[in-house]
Amino acid sequence: MSRLTHVGSGPYAPPAAARELTALSADGARLHVEVHGPDGAPAVVLAHGWTCSTAFWAAQIRELSADHRVIAYDQRGHGRTPASPACSTEALADDLEAVLTATLGPGERAVIAGHSMGGMTVMAAATRPAFRAHAAAVLLCSTGSSRLVAESTVLPLRPGRLRTWLTGRVLGSRAPLGPVTPLARRILRYATMGPASAPDMVEACARIVHACPRAVRHSWSHVLDRLDLDDGVRQLRVPVEIVAGAADRLTPPVHARAIAAALPDCVGVTELPGVGHMTPVEAPGQVTRRIRDLAAAHIHAAPAEESA
Numbered sequence: 001m002s003r004l005t006h007v008g009s010g011p012y013a014p015p016a017a018a019r020e021l022t023a024l025s026a027d028g029a030r031l032h033v034e035v036h037g038p039d040g041a042p043a044v045v046l047a048h049g050w051t052c053s054t055a056f057w058a059a060q061i062r063e064l065s066a067d068h069r070v071i072a073y074d075q076r077g078h079g080r081t082p083a084s085p086a087c088s089t090e091a092l093a094d095d096l097e098a099v100l101t102a103t104l105g106p107g108e109r110a111v112i113a114g115h116s117m118g119g120m121t122v123m124a125a126a127t128r129p130a131f132r133a134h135a136a137a138v139l140l141c142s143t144g145s146s147r148l149v150a151e152s153t154v155l156p157l158r159p160g161r162l163r164t165w166l167t168g169r170v171l172g173s174r175a176p177l178g179p180v181t182p183l184a185r186r187i188l189r190y191a192t193m194g195p196a197s198a199p200d201m202v203e204a205c206a207r208i209v210h211a212c213p214r215a216v217r218h219s220w221s222h223v224l225d226r227l228d229l230d231d232g233v234r235q236l237r238v239p240v241e242i243v244a245g246a247a248d249r250l251t252p253p254v255h256a257r258a259i260a261a262a263l264p265d266c267v268g269v270t271e272l273p274g275v276g277h278m279t280p281v282e283a284p285g286q287v288t289r290r291i292r293d294l295a296a297a298h299i300h301a302a303p304a305e306e307s308a
Helices: 054-064 089-103 117-124 129-134 161-171 182-192 199-211 214-225 230-234 253-262 284-298 301-307
Strands: 019-024 030-036 043-047 069-073 110-115 135-141 240-245 266-272
Touching (some): 019 089, 030 054, 043 054, 043 117, 054 069, 054 199, 054 284, 069 089, 089 129, 110 129, 110 284, 117 135, 117 230, 129 135, 135 284, 161 214, 182 199, 230 253, 240 253, 253 266, 266 284
Parallel strands (some): 043 110, 110 135, 240 266
Antiparallel strands (some): 019 030, 030 069
């Protein structure tokens, strides 16, 4: 990964992977996958969000890889995965299935954590055979299943058709983001992060988001605009925990509450005061701890339940 696309030092600098591989999706798309940590350790799979990359999970990878096998991959067109004309929730589900099949052994279970579009990936894959074979538990961070544009509060306007229309135009803009300037940092912080976000958090997120090609950003914005994964939420048959930022403008906590109400097995909802949309970066310790607790509670029990 180019040094231009992420910070090079500090807690948000991506650690080197133990190994890298390419997973082939159902349509032949080639997905960049990284594996961190010791073989045989409890497995964790990380799916990043729109305009992000594996670098977004740097803090979680660094902490968890000491005693977990952490698998992270770049979504289509993001990071080191080439762009594809196939942009859809079906493609997201295909890709997650491909990663699970390529990295986990038969019967091996993992905690799957998804942030934003990564959480939508999990919901889209809820009924897929590979997901049901390998998912022990799920952590959903700052995500929603439908009405993303209508519920967004990025624009400080009253809810309604005008705000929805304008928000769709802003989020779906083809305009280049350009270099990471002080103004760009202020805009990104306002739109995606909480008011107390430290400068190193803002810098890390800005580097990653600005590295996403604008054509990729635009293509996936249409998928998010039309998103309807409410049925996928109801099909998530594993324990699911939810983390949301109370100051999230992109996916406000109303989404977390709606998902929790529809889940068959919701084990907790946490709304983090003062935190925005970028929860794994803004609240790295809380997100890491929840992944670790889910792994401790559910990975070792899953094989016995499956055989029974």
